[in-house]
Amino acid sequence: MASLTDHLAELVEDADAVLLFSPTASFHDRFVAEEAGDGRDAPEIVVVAPDNDVDADPFVELPIPFRDVRDRIRFGIEGAMESDLVTEGDEVVCVVSVFEGESDAVIRVTVDETVHTGIYDLFVESRADPGVIRDVLEVAIELGKKGQKGKPVGALFVVGDAGKVMNKSRSLSYNPFEKSHVHVGDPIVNVMLKEFSRLDGAFVISDSGKIVSAYRYLEPAAEGVDIPKGLGARHMAGGAITQDTNATAIVLSESDGLVRAFKGGRLVLEVDPEEY
Amino acid sequence: MTRPTAPRLVETAVPTAPEPAGPASVGTGTPARTAGELLGVVPDRVWLALFVLALGLALAVLVGIVNRRLLVRAGVPEAIEGTTFERTAREFDTSTVRIVAKLSTYFIVAVTVLVALTVAEVRYVDLFWSDVAAFVPRLFVAVLVVIVGIVVGDKAELLVAERLRGIKLPEVGVLPTLVKYSVVYVAALIALGQVGVQTLALVVLLAAYSFAVVLLTALATKDLLAAGAAGVFLLLRQPYGIGDEVRVAGQRGIVQEVDLFVTHVETDDGEHVIPNHAVFRDGIVLIRE
Numbered sequence: 001m002a003s004l005t006d007h008l009a010e011l012v013e014d015a016d017a018v019l020l021f022s023p024t025a026s027f028h029d030r031f032v033a034e035e036a037g038d039g040r041d042a043p044e045i046v047v048v049a050p051d052n053d054v055d056a057d058p059f060v061e062l063p064i065p066f067r068d069v070r071d072r073i074r075f076g077i078e079g080a081m082e083s084d085l086v087t088e089g090d091e092v093v094c095v096v097s098v099f100e101g102e103s104d105a106v107i108r109v110t111v112d113e114t115v116h117t118g119i120y121d122l123f124v125e126s127r128a129d130p131g132v133i134r135d136v137l138e139v140a141i142e143l144g145k146k147g148q149k150g151k152p153v154g155a156l157f158v159v160g161d162a163g164k165v166m167n168k169s170r171s172l173s174y175n176p177f178e179k180s181h182v183h184v185g186d187p188i189v190n191v192m193l194k195e196f197s198r199l200d201g202a203f204v205i206s207d208s209g210k211i212v213s214a215y216r217y218l219e220p221a222a223e224g225v226d227i228p229k230g231l232g233a234r235h236m237a238g239g240a241i242t243q244d245t246n247a248t249a250i251v252l253s254e255s256d257g258l259v260r261a262f263k264g265g266r267l268v269l270e271v272d273p274e275e276y
Numbered sequence: 277m278t279r280p281t282a283p284r285l286v287e288t289a290v291p292t293a294p295e296p297a298g299p300a301s302v303g304t305g306t307p308a309r310t311a312g313e314l315l316g317v318v319p320d321r322v323w324l325a326l327f328v329l330a331l332g333l334a335l336a337v338l339v340g341i342v343n344r345r346l347l348v349r350a351g352v353p354e355a356i357e358g359t360t361f362e363r364t365a366r367e368f369d370t371s372t373v374r375i376v377a378k379l380s381t382y383f384i385v386a387v388t389v390l391v392a393l394t395v396a397e398v399r400y401v402d403l404f405w406s407d408v409a410a411f412v413p414r415l416f417v418a419v420l421v422v423i424v425g426i427v428v429g430d431k432a433e434l435l436v437a438e439r440l441r442g443i444k445l446p447e448v449g450v451l452p453t454l455v456k457y458s459v460v461y462v463a464a465l466i467a468l469g470q471v472g473v474q475t476l477a478l479v480v481l482l483a484a485y486s487f488a489v490v491l492l493t494a495l496a497t498k499d500l501l502a503a504g505a506a507g508v509f510l511l512l513r514q515p516y517g518i519g520d521e522v523r524v525a526g527q528r529g530i531v532q533e534v535d536l537f538v539t540h541v542e543t544d545d546g547e548h549v550i551p552n553h554a555v556f557r558d559g560i561v562l563i564r565e
Binding site for chain 2: 161162163164165166167178179181206207208210212
């Protein structure tokens with residue numbers, strides 16, 4: 001048994017930082033107390049969780065509880081990089097929960113360029129509020145899971161920088177959201193959005209989450225947009241508008257049912273609604 | 277008020293009193309007889325008083341239990357979870373709900389004792405008891421008001437503190453405490469008024485305090501109120517919307533956001549946040565190509 005412990009000790013050796021994902025309060029306190037008592041250049045302890053329940057100082061807020069552990073770890077590491085807690089080349093040990101419940105896995109990651117996908121920037125560095133992006137993403141995921149009356153449906157949400165987006169698009173029909181003051185995240189509005197998803201065109205949502213318009217035909221300049229081949233016109237329009245403006249596009253694909261997020265003309269996040 | 281009925285009670289009681297003692301004296305002899313005599317000696321209204329007392333006590337316990345159930349059913353324990361009063365009560369192995377329920381029990385017990393004493397016609401303390409009878413309900417209300425005041429104050433403090441948690445400034449910590457003590461002060465004032473203490477000076481103090489609060493708030497939020505009023509109009513009529521190109525307050529740009537208080541206008545050199553009353557006062561130029 002001792003050999004097993006010895007082998008696994010390598011996993012956490014010389015770590016520059018420890019990322020605790022949604023730790024319980026007692027686990028966190030014990031961890032911090034022991035590491036602080038250790039003295040010699042102790043690794044940085046960063047808590048990554050939806051809420052700062054444990055009052056940790058280096059704290060990265062998780063906007064959505066990523067089911068995919070890789071996305072969760074990427075988000076945590078990029079958040080830590082953003083606040084200069086870790087830098088490229090650091091060895092990071094992540095304590096995460098793969099299955100529901102308490103932390104059950106230890107994962108060692110070397111921070112390098114490939115880890116950086118912009119998933120953290122998508123939420124935190126976007127023009128729109130992180131909560132708004134999360135709400136739109138949730139609507140898209142739910143729509144992808146259930147579809148419209150059982151049939152798979154596609155949708156395109158353009159979030160943030162609404163003024164510019166409106167000037168770079170035109171209306172396909174009357175705007176059902178004209179003179180209404182509805183915001184995403186409201187359960188009734190989410191139902192409305194799902195109902196309206198059978199309409200053609202894009203939804204435009206402002207920085208603060210107000211639904212500005214539906215039925216928008218996007219007319220961005222699409223030169224040099226680099227999105228994976230095989231994605232359709234909806235993704236291309238979504239990707240291009242994010243290059244032309246500071247908006248974020250969240251696209252639900254009708255054909256493969258995946259939800260993708262674009263920012264700055266790049267594909268940033270890809271989630272399978274079935275996994276949530 | 278019991279005076280006309282009481283002598284009649286005594287008269288009817290005298291012939292009936294020996295009867296329950298009768299059968300007992302046949303079987304057991306002298307001790308039973310003395311017991312019978314004792315029963316005869318004790319006036320009937322005392323029995324009535326004892327009966328009232330027993331009934332009252334039963335009622336009090338019942339009301340206490342029902343009260344507690346009602347409070348729990350109304351969701352009071354969840355609502356006051358975490359308040360200082362509740363936590364202190366927990367330390368003494370009780371809870372606010374239980375204290376309030378107990379209080380209603382004691383109130384009924386006190387009223388019962390008074391009724392029993394009246395029925396028993398303890399005359400020599402009549403004057404004293406009539407004062408107490410008037411005082412007990414007031415005291416009950418006063419204690420209830422104090423408890424409710426403290427609990428509501430605690431809860432208000434918690435809510436305000438939670439609301440301000442995002443603002444990490446030490447000065448902000450004064451606000452929740454201020455809210456709490458304002459509520460407790462008003463509760464204490466009501467309670468003192470109930471038990472008949474002169475509270476004029478305290479009321480004047482409260483008036484001065486609330487006047488200052490209202491005045492200062494009005495002064496401080498003057499612009500916010502004006503912006504909000506203008507914002508209501510702008511949101512209802514929507515003379516301009518997101519995506520329109522406008523010139524407002526010397527800035528030409530694209531409207532990015534309109535909310536209750538401000539309008540965001542993005543120009544080439546940055547995003548201008550313009551209070552809505554400025555939009556209203558200076559007018560807005562819609563630019564159409």
